[in-house]
Amino acid sequence: MSRFTALRAAALGSAFFGAFLVGCGGSGTSSSTGGGTTGGASGTSGGASTATKRPIDPATAGAITVKVKFEGKAPSLETYDIGSEKICTEAHPNGLKEETVIVNDDGTLANTFVYVKSGLEGHSFDVPKDPVIFDQKGCQYLPHVFGIMVGQELDIVNSDPILHNVHVTAKANDSFNEGMPTKDMTIKKKFRKQEIPVKVRCDVHNWMNAYACVVNHPKYGVTGKDGTVKLEGLPPGDYTIEIWHEKYGTQTQKVTVGAKETKDVTFTVKGA
């Protein structure tokens, strides 16, 4: 009898612990849904005033070609310890290197985000209808750096048949942390405010990381193998162009674009 009552007391005691565990769990969800709910409507944040919105006249629009050159010595890239999970090791039989400083053969720098920082105030832009696809494949995020417009759909896809989680820590936008346990699972998300960069990481595979760059207009790009981004459809005027790189931070340059004119701007990033 007394043994029975002891067990019962213990069971009730553990009910307490259970209650406590669940109680704490709520704070996880609240951090991803709470906070920052006062943000403005998508597409209009960042100082653009609705009263002066006007479309861009294609007849006079110009362009800026931005080239990012790399000078000096690039740091050697570390090979990650990607553990023993088959999906990861089979996708990268020769190991997986960090994707921080990728210098192209022509001396330009890849994975650099380029965008118009100022000069487009007062113009309105349609949000692109196509979503940005952000994939988890072979225990790697593809792409490593990407741009997305405020309000544009982001389709987060898991192409691996194993558990990944997408842990987004944002300042201006809502952070979230979601598990993606099955192959081809897709989560749709939108960002509500301009923020460069928003860090994305996988906690299950702690080497997986990526950056989303959220801009409130569509004039942006990420440098690839040629280290170049062409910003087209810009009305004549004065612009500030900014580049951002995960290791080397930001640089800006001012440039004036005339009607139907294409200007070249070159940034130089210095390594060690």
Place this chain on the structure above:
Amino acid sequence: MTTNLWLGRYAKLVAGATFLLIVAGGLVTSTGSGLSVPDWPTSFGYNMFALPFHRWMEEGVRFEHTHRLIASAIGMLTIGLCAALLAVERRRWLRVLGVVAVAAVVTQGVLGGITVRWKLPTPISVAHASLAQAFFCLLTAIATFTSARWRAEQLEPRTKALDRIHRLARATVAVVFVQLVLGAIMRHSDAGLAISTFPLAYGMWVPPLTSARVQIHFAHRVWALVVAVHVVLLAVRVLRTAGGARRLVRPAAALLVLTAIQVSLGAATVLSDRAVTPTTAHVATGALVLVTSLILALRSWRPAGARAEESPAAAGTPSRARDYATLTKPRVTALVLVTTLVGYYLGAEGAGAAEGLRLLHALLGTGLLASGAAALNQWLEREHDRNMRRTANRPLPSGRLAPIEALLFGAGLAVAGIAYLAATVNGLTAAIGAATLVSYAFIYTPLKRVSSLCTIVGAVPGALPPLMGWAAARGALGAEAWTLFAILFVWQLPHFHAIAWMYREDYTRAGYRMVSVGDPDGSATSRQIAAFSFALVPISLAPAWFGMSGPVYFYGALLLGLSHLALGLAVVAYRSRPSARGLFLGSLVYLPVLLGLLTIDRP
């Protein structure tokens, strides 16, 4: 004999310092400073004791180098302890333990050096972390064995109940140690965030265990439940069968509280993205859980064997200072201060130094007042306390302090507390303080022998401290403040009914009129327990209605309230002493967790 006394104290000192070393080591890993000093045993090529101060204070180095310095000190202290044991200790096995301690501390130092030189390979780091815990246990054991109390206890009879406690405590030590090793593996294979949500794993009860990091992380979480079950069973067994022996009840209660704290720190570690403070506190508290269960195992251990005849109490009489401290009911006063602090925190609108200073004034004044009220209460009850086994050894009924001393001491503290609050905080806080004093010492205390209503009246002063905290912060009382009062008020009734039930014979003997006393079949008491446990559920949700807290609190309070209700209904159903004890323990867990949620989820 005097030598042995000092040996015991010295051993306690070394054990305490070892805890500091574990915290320092935990900080090194939490801050990622393990390789901030690349060489060993030298530091940046210097003799480690001659490292220039400015280098010591560099980022990361300040943790790693400090850890090395404390570790060296512990090494010296351990060698000293071993030498002392070899010199004066008669028990051969204890001298051997001293030698083992030196071997362990040297091994630990070398492991620390290797892990630096090899750039933190996981197995070595895990071994270093695990041996640290084992070493802490070893020193705690030596400190226990060299204490005069332990030697005296060995002469006391060995009972079946004690043996059962010992066996469960020993199992708990093993289970906790396994958990600490799992924690070390998780920490040093960078799996602390492999499941970065809590309590569910990315919305699932069991995540796909495809990755090694997820496996080890999940193992740590599942094993935490095993630890929790052991701790609860152990605490229940001690409270049920140890006959109120403080030497066992205290560590058992501490173990329960530490484990609850430890679970919340584990959650905080994950949810804070492994912030340094909760992560290191989680390591430190883990060590305390281990050592507390070890202390229980040792104190319930009678290796000397045979059920020896009872020896005269060796404890001796407490000092006058201790008696005065007892008069202030330190644990009750501490609880009063905690609830005052919560009230203040929830009421505070500002931040910064001025707010902090006012809080200190409020706590100091309230502490003085609560201590004084406790002393006055014992002065008023000195005759009756003599008739209760639980209280007969208090300073006044035992005659160690004269009534006039207690009266002056209590009145002085209480008046000083009220005056201090009025002078440094505000008049409202002082007035509520005075109301608390009057309702406690001059209404509740005499009423205890007149009417069974006393429990309800007694809950008023018990619920006023958070109002004092709120008043100190705001200078006024609002609906939110009264909500806090209501929660505390209603919580106390099932809590005190459960205590009264457990000690009903004692209370009857002393002539107190708790409900349970004039209620042999328990129907009146159980009715009240049920009613107030029911009422507590909606009342505890009120802070969410008033916007004082958010969804975390709401659902947490709901689950806590329902669990508490379940314990209350168990008392109604079984009307037994164990069920009353279950409710008592449950209510002890309920309140700190609820207040914790309230402070965490403040908007």
